[in-house]
Amino acid sequence: xxxxxxxxxxxxxxxxxxxxxxxxxxxxxxxxxxEWLLDIRVLDNNPLYQNxxxxxxxxxxxxxxxxxxxxxxxxxxxxxxPMHPHIYSNGIICLDLLGQQGWSPVQNxxxxxxxxxxxxxxxxxxxxxxxxxxxxxxxxxxxxxxxFYYHDNDV
Amino acid sequence: MDSDDDFISxxxxxxxxxxxxxxxxxxxxxDYGFDDEPDAYSDSQKETGHGKKVAYDFSFxxxxxxDIQKQQDDLINxxxxxLDISKEEAAILxxxxxxxxxxxxxxxxxxxxxxxxxxxxxxSAAGPPKIQVIPGFVCDICCEDEPGLESFALKCGHRYxxxxxxxxxxxxxxxxxxxxxxxxPSEGCTLIIDARSLDLLVPQDLTDRYHExxxxxxxxxxxxxxxxxxPDCQNxxxxxVKKKDLDRVVPTVSCLCGHRFCFGCILNDxxxxxxELVKKWLKKCADDSETANWIxxxxxxxxxxxxxxxxxxxxxxxxxxxxxxxxxxxxxGLWSEHGTSWYNCNRYEEKSGMExxxxxxxxxxxxxxxxxxxxxxxxxxxSARLDKDIFHKTEKKMVQLQKESGMSxxxxxxxxxxxxxxxxxxxxxxxxxxxxxxxxxxxxTEIFEDNQKDLEMAVEALSxxxxxxxxxxxxxxxxxxIMDKTTYCNKRRVILLEDTAQNLAEGKWTFNVExxxxxxxxxxxxxx
Numbered sequence: 001x002x003x004x005x006x007x008x009x010x011x012x013x014x015x016x017x018x019x020x021x022x023x024x025x026x027x028x029x030x031x032x033x034x035e036w037l038l039d040i041r042v043l044d045n046n047p048l049y050q051n052x053x054x055x056x057x058x059x060x061x062x063x064x065x066x067x068x069x070x071x072x073x074x075x076x077x078x079x080x081x082p083m084h085p086h087i088y089s090n091g092i093i094c095l096d097l098l099g100q101q102g103w104s105p106v107q108n109x110x111x112x113x114x115x116x117x118x119x120x121x122x123x124x125x126x127x128x129x130x131x132x133x134x135x136x137x138x139x140x141x142x143x144x145x146x147x148f149y150y151h152d153n154d155v
Numbered sequence: 156m157d158s159d160d161d162f163i164s165x166x167x168x169x170x171x172x173x174x175x176x177x178x179x180x181x182x183x184x185x186d187y188g189f190d191d192e193p194d195a196y197s198d199s200q201k202e203t204g205h206g207k208k209v210a211y212d213f214s215f216x217x218x219x220x221x222d223i224q225k226q227q228d229d230l231i232n233x234x235x236x237x238l239d240i241s242k243e244e245a246a247i248l249x250x251x252x253x254x255x256x257x258x259x260x261x262x263x264x265x266x267x268x269x270x271x272x273x274x275x276x277x278x279s280a281a282g283p284p285k286i287q288v289i290p291g292f293v294c295d296i297c298c299e300d301e302p303g304l305e306s307f308a309l310k311c312g313h314r315y316x317x318x319x320x321x322x323x324x325x326x327x328x329x330x331x332x333x334x335x336x337x338x339x340p341s342e343g344c345t346l347i348i349d350a351r352s353l354d355l356l357v358p359q360d361l362t363d364r365y366h367e368x369x370x371x372x373x374x375x376x377x378x379x380x381x382x383x384x385x386p387d388c389q390n391x392x393x394x395x396v397k398k399k400d401l402d403r404v405v406p407t408v409s410c411l412c413g414h415r416f417c418f419g420c421i422l423n424d425x426x427x428x429x430x431e432l433v434k435k436w437l438k439k440c441a442d443d444s445e446t447a448n449w450i451x452x453x454x455x456x457x458x459x460x461x462x463x464x465x466x467x468x469x470x471x472x473x474x475x476x477x478x479x480x481x482x483x484x485x486x487x488g489l490w491s492e493h494g495t496s497w498y499n500c501n502r503y504e505e506k507s508g509m510e511x512x513x514x515x516x517x518x519x520x521x522x523x524x525x526x527x528x529x530x531x532x533x534x535x536x537x538s539a540r541l542d543k544d545i546f547h548k549t550e551k552k553m554v555q556l557q558k559e560s561g562m563s564x565x566x567x568x569x570x571x572x573x574x575x576x577x578x579x580x581x582x583x584x585x586x587x588x589x590x591x592x593x594x595x596x597x598x599x600t601e602i603f604e605d606n607q608k609d610l611e612m613a614v615e616a617l618s619x620x621x622x623x624x625x626x627x628x629x630x631x632x633x634x635x636x637i638m639d640k641t642t643y644c645n646k647r648r649v650i651l652l653e654d655t656a657q658n659l660a661e662g663k664w665t666f667n668v669e670x671x672x673x674x675x676x677x678x679x680x681x682x683x
Contacts, residue, residue: 005297005322012298065296066319066326097342100331104342105296105315105323 006064007033013108025113028055035059037074040113042120048083049120055079056116057091058109068103070143071112085125090136092143094129095119215394215408215418217383220370223391227373230256238263243349246369248274250335253376275338275347284309284352286317294319296340307356309348313341317356324348324357334368384421385414394418401430402670403660415579426583427655428590431670436589440529449522458487528592532585538618539581545622546574552625560629569634573621573641580614580648587651595665599658606651613644 010033017027028037036058042049059070073081073091081087086094096102097115129135139146218226227246234245237260251274252259263270286307293300294316308314315323323340327333337353339346350369354362374380374391378398383390388410396406396418405426406418415424417433425433454465457473459480464473471484481490553567587607594600617640620633627633658664 005318008299009297063322063326063330066322067330105319105340106342 006060006062009065010060013110017110021110022114024117025110033060036109038109038113039079040117042117044121046121046123048123048126052082053079054082056113058112065105065108068098068100068107069109069112071098071116072143082120083126083128084120084123085127085129086119087129088132088136088139089128090139092139092146098143213394213396213404213406213408213418215392215406217408217411218380218391218393219411220389223373224370227254227370230254234259243351244276247276247335247347247349250369250372250376251275254373275336275345284355286355289314292316296323307352309339309346309352311339311341311344311346313339313344313346315340320356321358324353325361328357328361328365328368332368334365335372381418381421383410383412383414384416385410385412388412388414392418403662405429405656405659424579424582425586425589426652427659428586428593429659429670432590432593432666432668433586435668436532436592439525440532453519455484455487458482525592528588532588535581535585535588539578539585542574542577542581542618542621546570549574549621552628556625556629559625562629569638569641570621570628573617573637576641576644577614577618577621580610580644583648583652584611584614587655590655593666593668593670595667597665599663603651603655606647606654610644610647610651613640613647616640617644 014030018030021027024041024043026039028039030036038056038058039053040056041053055074055076057072057074061067061069071093073087073093075081075091081089081091088094093116095115097104097107098112227249230249231242231245234240234249234256235242238245238248240248248259248263248270249256252262259270284307286305288303288305290302291300292304292306292314294304294306294314296315296319299316299318305317306314307317307320320340324337327337335347337348338344339348350366353365357365371382374382379395380391380393382388383392390410390412392408392410394406394408396404398419400406401419405428407415407424407426408418409415416422417425417430419430420433422430422433428436450463454463456463457475457478457480459482460475460478462475462477464475466473466484472481472490473484474481482488483490549570553570556562556567557564584607587603587610591600591603591607594603617637620637620640623633655664
């Protein structure tokens with residue numbers, strides 16, 4: 001029942017984003033209702049992200065959109081991991097709207113992409129989160145199982 | 156560890172803690188019949204003799220589920236009457252104010268609008284929300300728009316179809332264990348879903364779970380209430396001991412189900428050791444700190460490649476297995492530089508060598524000291540388990556005993572009380588060793604160790620009797636002995652706890668670690 005629920009919603013989202021997406025967001029692949037790939041670019045001239053394209057991987061659980069999707073940046077030869085104090089160098093994103101507490105079922109793939117775009121746009125710090133190296137080395141958890149502590153909301 | 160080791164580690168721990176006294180530790184063990192100790196010792200006995208109110212006991216109350224429900228209902232009804240708001244709203248407000256009725260009423264009287272907003276109650280006066288069919292409605296969650304779609308919205312007007320609402324609520328309740336603070340599904344809307352709206356939307360089994368979770372928040376929100384941690388026990392315990400008091404008291408409470416636990420940290424009864432030391436001790440036993448200590452006490456590193464080397468015999472001429480570096484174990488210098496002084500390092504007395512040796516000696520002493528206490532702690536823990544096993548077997552034998560000796564059920568109960576006593580006393584003994592590990596030596600520790608020794612001897616004697624074969628247990632003489640010993644054990648335990656608790660309350664103990672009682676900075680987190 002719930003897988004059907006997710007599939008129904010995702011097919012509606014897919015038909016919408018296949019026809020139109022906001023500037024700077026591109027659908028790369030959506031072959032099933034489990035994993036989608038999208039590319040995003042930062043549109044203004046923030047020097048940190050100029051001329052770069054970033055690859056996002058969405059994974060949907062069976063209770064999407066009640067539960068948030070798992071969203072990470074993926075590293076490829078031409079797709080780096082963006083520099084940001086809330087983005088770990090392995091692509092894991094610390095953003096409250098992707099956690100159970102901050103997620104709202106009204107959100108969707110498009111709105112998540114837009115939030116990430118604006119999160120990058122608004123950033124001026126060329127740095128990784130504190131303890132990045134240690135976290136990246138030691139982390140074996142899926143993003144949804146990590147207890148993030150959202151401490152600053154300014155960046 | 157045999158008795159020789161005991162003696163050495165006792166001595167070394169003393170050296171460690173109180174260098175001034177180290178010249179005559181022997182006397183500490185042999186002459187305590189001659190100095191002022193006996194007085195102090197009998198004093199502590201006297202105190203417990205007449206003092207009815209024992210220092211390690213606390214007033215606490217156990218509540219069963221129906222009591223907890225009644226307390227909540229009473230509070231809700233009261234607020235409902237005083238503030239003239241619905242019971243659902245009163246419940247949400249009370250939960251928001253963590254059941255602090257006085258503060259709620261005061262704040263609400265001052266600025267009702269702000270209070271309602273903050274608690275997630277909107278102020279519109281329209282009737283209670285209901286399920287509706289609205290023409291042309293599209294659900295923002297599932298994107299469904301078929302005609303006749305049933306939908307629901309809270310007072311905020313964020314409307315979603317009933318199916319999505321159900322999914323949302325069951326996710327929150329079943330998967331996330333939320334109840335009191337489930338918000339409207341809309342992004343950024345902080346309106347809280349009240350019990351009546353929820354009952355309207357979800358099936359019965361989920362409502363039951365919801366109410367159970369709600370009911371739990373009452374206990375979790377109140378600082379003076381805690382759930383009994385025993386499996387399947389639904390009772391809660393009320394105790395007035397606060398977090399900041401935990402450096403002065405060890406608030407052991409016992410639930411109606413028989414489980415005894417510490418109200419401060421929810422762990423099993425750990426008298427006489429205060430929570431903070433218990434936490435430190437458990438961490439120490441679990442982590443690698445003593446492994447590191449062992450390594451530094453027993454090994455050196457190759458000066459070239461830093462491989463860790465344990466010298467288990469042989470001469471001082473070391474050749475590192477890994478990098479083939481040749482060096483002297485004594486001075487750690489190059490072997491080739493030893494010239495003619497083969498196999499007899501003449502740099503031994505050099506300052507750097509002395510320092511290294513001292514550091515190693517200190518590590519050894521500290522390790523031995525830890526092992527001394529840990530072995531005894533672990534031994535009592537294990538013995539308590541074994542005593543329990545034996546009791547389970549004895550339980551069967553009690554039946555047998557009744558048949559063979561013609562004793563009645565009541566008459567064989569002494570075995571039950573003996574087993575109980577053994578386990579409680581061992582639990583206490585176990586923690587006396589963790590406690591002692593953190594104690595700095597002074598006259599009080601001597602008294603403490605005497606009490607500990609007396610209790611330990613009594614317990615071991617009882618334990619030995621308890622293990623006798625069933626044929627011997629039938630002997631009425633042994634029965635009397637066991638009963639006497641049981642009483643004696645319990646009495647020794649009371650004496651020990653009374654003494655430690657009193658000194659703790661008066662802040663008389665000196666610890667060899669930082670002890671503030673500020674367990675607050677690491678208090679039990681309320682994670683699901």
